[in-house]
Amino acid sequence: MNEHLSRAFFARPTLDVARDLLGKRLTRRLSGERLSGYIIEIEAYVGEDDQSSHARPGLTARNAPMYGPPGFTYVYLIYGMYHCLNFVTEREGYPAAVLVRALEPLEGLTTQQHLRGPQHPPRDLARGPGRLCQALAIDLTLNARDVCADDAPLWIEDAPPIAESRVARSPRIGVRGDDRAVSIPWRFYLRESPWVSGKVSFNRHHAKTGQ
DNA sequence: GCAATGATGCACT
């Protein structure tokens, strides 16, 4: 039901964590109100050898949470205006995380729409990593926070697993680096979901069953 | 529909 995901869930291989987070409920408590949505798109960033990972240059002040214990957030500012939400995975000391890219909005829709701005269509509430952070009021104050703690402002609630037939994989969005980094299919999303970010043609072209 | 571009702050070379 409302069981929070434990640290053991995050302390596993990053690709497994990413795959298994599909369908789980990302929940934010803001001024006593619940804002939530199902995770329907997520990417994995694994180790310093991953060309498109923030951990590529080694430990820095910004990417330090990626080297910390699993089950913590890594929130960063991108392009000066948007935030991206990650969850740290694997063992402490090994830099890996998953980037949440899109949600199917569930609770607190009025507040989420208000946070995003009334001019935006409901479909774009949380379709994209920057947008979902706006919809759930996620900024740098939520960086390096323990999502497994009882009093966390942000956590993940368990939900029934998603059938393999509904999972699609593709290369990650907006990556730089060598051919391997660009082409490796470490983006997981729910096939057929209208809440997935990016272009339909891209998703259809790359859609294939996971694992 | 789509591509091009501007907005904007901060970490890092």
Place this chain on the structure above:
DNA sequence: GTGCATCATTGCG
């Protein structure tokens, strides 16, 4: 000074 794991707007067809 440079370059982003992005999004919204514009201008084209």
